[in-house]
Amino acid sequence: MSTPSPSGRARRPLAVTSLAAAAALVLTGCLASDREEGAAGGDQTAGGEVDGTFVFAASSDPKTLDPAFAQDGESFRVSRQIFEGLVGVQEGSADPEPLLAESWEQSEDGKTYTFQLKEGVTFHDGTAFDAEAVCANFDRWYNFEGLLQSENMAYYYGSLFKGFADTPEQAIYAGCEAAGAQEAEVTLTKPFAGFIAALSLPAFSMQSPTALEEYGADTAGGTAESPELSEYAKAHPVGTGPFRFDSWEVGNQVVLSANEDYWGEQGQVTDVIFRIIDDPQARRQALESGSVDGYDLVAPADTQALKDAGYNVVSRDPFTVLYLGFNQAQEELADLKVRQAIAHAIDKEALVSQTLPEGTEVATQFIPDSVNGYNEDVTRYEYDPERAKQLLAEAGYADGLELDFNYPTGVSRPYMPNPEQTFTTISAQLEEVGITVNPQPNKWSPDYLDRVNGSSDHGIHLLGWTGDYNDTDNFVGVFFGKEKPEFGFEDPELFQALADARELTSVEEQTPVYEDINDQIMQKLPAVPLAHPAPSLAFDARVTSYPVSPVNDEVFNKIQLSE
Numbered sequence: 001m002s003t004p005s006p007s008g009r010a011r012r013p014l015a016v017t018s019l020a021a022a023a024a025l026v027l028t029g030c031l032a033s034d035r036e037e038g039a040a041g042g043d044q045t046a047g048g049e050v051d052g053t054f055v056f057a058a059s060s061d062p063k064t065l066d067p068a069f070a071q072d073g074e075s076f077r078v079s080r081q082i083f084e085g086l087v088g089v090q091e092g093s094a095d096p097e098p099l100l101a102e103s104w105e106q107s108e109d110g111k112t113y114t115f116q117l118k119e120g121v122t123f124h125d126g127t128a129f130d131a132e133a134v135c136a137n138f139d140r141w142y143n144f145e146g147l148l149q150s151e152n153m154a155y156y157y158g159s160l161f162k163g164f165a166d167t168p169e170q171a172i173y174a175g176c177e178a179a180g181a182q183e184a185e186v187t188l189t190k191p192f193a194g195f196i197a198a199l200s201l202p203a204f205s206m207q208s209p210t211a212l213e214e215y216g217a218d219t220a221g222g223t224a225e226s227p228e229l230s231e232y233a234k235a236h237p238v239g240t241g242p243f244r245f246d247s248w249e250v251g252n253q254v255v256l257s258a259n260e261d262y263w264g265e266q267g268q269v270t271d272v273i274f275r276i277i278d279d280p281q282a283r284r285q286a287l288e289s290g291s292v293d294g295y296d297l298v299a300p301a302d303t304q305a306l307k308d309a310g311y312n313v314v315s316r317d318p319f320t321v322l323y324l325g326f327n328q329a330q331e332e333l334a335d336l337k338v339r340q341a342i343a344h345a346i347d348k349e350a351l352v353s354q355t356l357p358e359g360t361e362v363a364t365q366f367i368p369d370s371v372n373g374y375n376e377d378v379t380r381y382e383y384d385p386e387r388a389k390q391l392l393a394e395a396g397y398a399d400g401l402e403l404d405f406n407y408p409t410g411v412s413r414p415y416m417p418n419p420e421q422t423f424t425t426i427s428a429q430l431e432e433v434g435i436t437v438n439p440q441p442n443k444w445s446p447d448y449l450d451r452v453n454g455s456s457d458h459g460i461h462l463l464g465w466t467g468d469y470n471d472t473d474n475f476v477g478v479f480f481g482k483e484k485p486e487f488g489f490e491d492p493e494l495f496q497a498l499a500d501a502r503e504l505t506s507v508e509e510q511t512p513v514y515e516d517i518n519d520q521i522m523q524k525l526p527a528v529p530l531a532h533p534a535p536s537l538a539f540d541a542r543v544t545s546y547p548v549s550p551v552n553d554e555v556f557n558k559i560q561l562s563e
Helices: 019-025 028-041 073-082 131-142 155-161 209-214 231-235 280-289 300-308 336-345 348-355 385-394 419-431 444-454 476-480 492-502 507-524
Strands: 053-058 087-089 096-098 101-106 112-117 173-180 183-188 243-249 253-258 271-276 294-296 312-315 320-325 401-409 435-443 460-466 527-532 536-539 543-545
Touching (some): 053 073, 053 280, 073 243, 073 253, 073 271, 112 131, 131 155, 131 209, 280 300, 280 536, 300 312, 336 385, 336 419, 336 435, 336 527, 348 419, 348 527, 401 419, 401 444, 419 435, 419 460, 476 492, 492 507
Parallel strands (some): 053 294, 401 435, 401 460
Antiparallel strands (some): 087 096, 112 183, 173 183, 253 271, 312 536, 320 460, 320 527
């Protein structure tokens, strides 16, 4: 079958498997009309006005419209259009830069930050953005109670700031004071060198204090395992960003429109539609049919075909890590020589070339080279099947070894676009050195995650991470900062080293410490870092520029369109 040309802008209905997506197609004609109306104010091009409606195929609904309670990529993708934080991200990098804060100063003891705020900014509801609003947001997070403190709710605040108002002895946040209309002073109980970088997370976006109160933002119900959204989180998110919230039809779409009072450059996009299409193949078909402008997590096998057909395929710089984890609660994996043998048995170059996207880098450690503390001289385990066999023999497995190999099914992650294929490739490499694997497939959520993260019933396993912001603790601290069922080992010395590094006053102080920690980790080998995959996105030919970001900080007012 020939591939439809991306140059035609007809948005034809698309047959997809889910009922929700099918229902969305009923609206196609209406959406086309909306696009024409929305484009009326678009920028002029050589061929006339552009169609200002940008339709993006999302893999799922957002979990919430309140970023303080979000931790998934689709929620953050929507949040980044509506909300902004004090700190942003340099375009095309993972490094922090000023956003709603024009600048900041850190006290000598590393505990107080004074932010000079941008003037003339208002929230979408007309509430002024000022120091009082900043402190209202910080105090809101600190004063979360009960259900709101659970990992399914305030995950990022709890994990990074360690405590709330009812546990002040644990909390890193001490208080916030409006030193002037546009000057906010935030005080911590102890140094936190990653504080500024952490504020670039959508979870710490500034939200209208007026709207938070009016729509009961902190009145979520349900249980910690299954929380129920507040009215604010379902239908009334209010930020300072380039787009305002219009509507959310669960299972169908989220619609945003341009904020006419935006303080920055609005750009060409006048309306944003996040259309929910959960099937990866259906997302590609939606692009080819012209019913969407783009989608994320392009399958590696699809990239060249889409390029050849004239679509724009772009890759993010690697800010991920895919690893093969070891559960040391299993007797065989508690032996360092067995773990070393497995590391030497894996041909990472072949794995990358056969199963991972173009632009993927082979990993030598658990952080990409753009993250502070990357160590060129870490202990390495080069592909060496004979050395692997020797180590197995020394460990008492000269006649072979049998291990459970856990891997997920029915999922595509930025660090693991095709887990089944990755499993097959690694299994074949292990067989060559005398390691027989027992395949242990499970559906991604909740079965696989519950089994690997919450029980000792697993062996070697595939997992990974997409960095949230540019801070070393966001990688190695997340993995190895405490005892976890996933890895099944206790190492107080390593845990304390990571805790101490986090509390240094500056990134410069942290550099040699993290370099040493990264080598310690590779010597202990709780897992094998395999690769830093580079996730790809695909767009219609009319999308001439997209603000691709290694941390997904992609705000649609920066998109450039040709028609």
